[in-house]
Amino acid sequence: MKIALGTLWLCLSMGALAEKMNWERAQFHYRMFCQGCHSPDGGGATSVPPLKDNIGYFLEIPAGREYLVRVPGSATSALNDGNLAEVLNWIISEFSGDSAGENYERYTASEISRVRVHPLDEVEHYRTKLLAQIAAAKARN
Amino acid sequence: MKIFDRLFEQQARQLAQRSSRRGLLKGLGGLLVGGAAVPLLPVSRVHAAEKPMDKGDPSSCDYWRYCAMDGFLCDCCGGSANTCPPGTEMSPITWIGTCRNPADGRSYIISYNDCCGKSSCGACLCQRDEGDRPPYRPDKTNDINWCLGTESAAYHCSTAIVVGVAFEET
Numbered sequence: 285m286k287i288a289l290g291t292l293w294l295c296l297s298m299g300a301l302a303e304k305m306n307w308e309r310a311q312f313h314y315r316m317f318c319q320g321c322h323s324p325d326g327g328g329a330t331s332v333p334p335l336k337d338n339i340g341y342f343l344e345i346p347a348g349r350e351y352l353v354r355v356p357g358s359a360t361s362a363l364n365d366g367n368l369a370e371v372l373n374w375i376i377s378e379f380s381g382d383s384a385g386e387n388y389e390r391y392t393a394s395e396i397s398r399v400r401v402h403p404l405d406e407v408e409h410y411r412t413k414l415l416a417q418i419a420a421a422k423a424r425n
Numbered sequence: 426m427k428i429f430d431r432l433f434e435q436q437a438r439q440l441a442q443r444s445s446r447r448g449l450l451k452g453l454g455g456l457l458v459g460g461a462a463v464p465l466l467p468v469s470r471v472h473a474a475e476k477p478m479d480k481g482d483p484s485s486c487d488y489w490r491y492c493a494m495d496g497f498l499c500d501c502c503g504g505s506a507n508t509c510p511p512g513t514e515m516s517p518i519t520w521i522g523t524c525r526n527p528a529d530g531r532s533y534i535i536s537y538n539d540c541c542g543k544s545s546c547g548a549c550l551c552q553r554d555e556g557d558r559p560p561y562r563p564d565k566t567n568d569i570n571w572c573l574g575t576e577s578a579a580y581h582c583s584t585a586i587v588v589g590v591a592f593e594e595t
Contacts, residue, residue, distance in 0.1 A: 311589075312589075313592075315521065316534060320519045320520050321518050321564070323517060329517040329518050330517075330574040331573075331574065332574070362562075362565075
């Protein structure tokens, strides 16, 4: 009985999750609000860091996960919390390559709402520091 | 040789008795109409769906893709609405908006990539600014020089490239 209820709960939550994600809308928001700097394939440009094959590394540590929400392009964007969560999940799904583990946790609107109220004033030095922490965490695992 | 002649004659007569010319026409017609109706190869039609019906004059400021334009039209400067003139470099960093295409009534995402590396073109100045936001919304303003990430920051002209169909909530 417990297993059946557990399975039912899992199916319902997966259904709710799938309902919230609209990949077509997420791609549109990427094109409208991110692609201008990060380029169509996430490869970036001079002085714009590449999302492609890199973005998943930030999910290694909690501060890195929050960083993706706190960067000005995310935190101060015109997207609401749900749409920002959706486009971040889409970017990770499309561009992370092998940098994200298979079972990474998707962003939710409530997580975005909690984190985006602390936008970063300075990004470059913070990112360098963060990447060192991520490298250390990866070396430990 | 006579044996072959007789053999082919017999086969041809038998075929003519068994089939009709109308039947042949019917079969051919069915094949042509049916072939046109069914896609013959499993090709992706996503990009075809994203390609707009493109009417209008790209050297005119009224052209539908220029709804948020603020600059010189590359189409008048030796390039086109999609390409930079020779001797200039397209900026990889750009600002993006949407324009409604009157030919099909749909909105499309437009990327206003600037062409850089030469002084201002000076031809076909176009300023429509629909959807342009103030500089405090930097990703949606056309008032800044978008020659970023290029070797030279000298602005020459602007393109208006269709990125895809705009998403509309149903």
